Amino acid sequence: MKPCGWLAVSTAIVMTACGQSDSTVPDTAPTAATPAAEPRVLTDEERTAILASLPLPYSEADTENGRRVFARCRSCHTLPEGGPNLTGPNLWGVFGRQAGSVEGYNYSPALREADFTWTAEQLDQWLNNPRSFLPGNKMAFAGVRDETDRRDLIAWLKVETGYGADVDVS
Numbered sequence: 001m002k003p004c005g006w007l008a009v010s011t012a013i014v015m016t017a018c019g020q021s022d023s024t025v026p027d028t029a030p031t032a033a034t035p036a037a038e039p040r041v042l043t044d045e046e047r048t049a050i051l052a053s054l055p056l057p058y059s060e061a062d063t064e065n066g067r068r069v070f071a072r073c074r075s076c077h078t079l080p081e082g083g084p085n086l087t088g089p090n091l092w093g094v095f096g097r098q099a100g101s102v103e104g105y106n107y108s109p110a111l112r113e114a115d116f117t118w119t120a121e122q123l124d125q126w127l128n129n130p131r132s133f134l135p136g137n138k139m140a141f142a143g144v145r146d147e148t149d150r151r152d153l154i155a156w157l158k159v160e161t162g163y164g165a166d167v168d169v170s
Contacts, residue, residue, distance in 0.1 A: 042159070050159045058120060058155040062148075066156025069149045072141075079160050088139065094118050095163045110136030120154050127153065 042050075052059055076088035083090045089102035097118050100111035114134060116122055126133045127150045129143040144150045157163075 047159050050163070051155060054155060054158055057151055058158060061152045061155030063152065063156040063159055065149065066152035066154070069144060069153040070156060072144070073153075076141075079157075081162060091157065091161050093162050094123070095120065095158060095161065108136060108138040110134050111138075120158070123154055123157075124150050 047063070051061070051063060054061075073088075076086050078084055078086060078090045079092060080090075081092040083092060085102060085105040089105040089107075095118055099114040099116050099118060099122075100107045111134065127144045130137055130139045130141055131143075144153060
């Protein structure tokens with residue numbers, strides 16, 4: 001008998017001996033996840049109002065450039081509320097959040113032990129050079145060296161990650 005066949009027969013015997021048939025073995029095949037609710041998409045008017053509500057220099061940022069700069073981040077981070085963690089954590093609500101606190105994300109010890117809250121200023125320093133900002137973090141990214149690109153990216157993130165959700169657009 002081949003090794004795989006022997007294993008299947010042995011498993012069936014053990015399951016029967018324990019009062020279970022092999023038909024009760026849970027199906028370990030992946031199943032389609034229940035689709036999450038579609039994230040709410042901001043209108044252009046809402047985006048403009050949120051951007052205008054930001055302090056300088058972010059209120060003058062080019063969010064279209066920020067969106068383009070984020071393309072470098074997209075393979076590791078998601079933005080929508082309830083979005084999955086990838087190689088990096090989901091960024092919804094990042095501003096005002098304690099560093100290293102996204103539930104279910106496996107942070108480096110350096111970020112788990114970090115004692116700061118994400119602000120635009122903190123994120124600007126992080127994006128400039130993640131390795132020097134917080135030695136020991138596991139983010140494999142050289143950084144965004146251009147100051148204007150960082151400003152635009154931070155403004156775009158503020159607009160897209162729930163920071164200005166309470167801005168009145170009426």
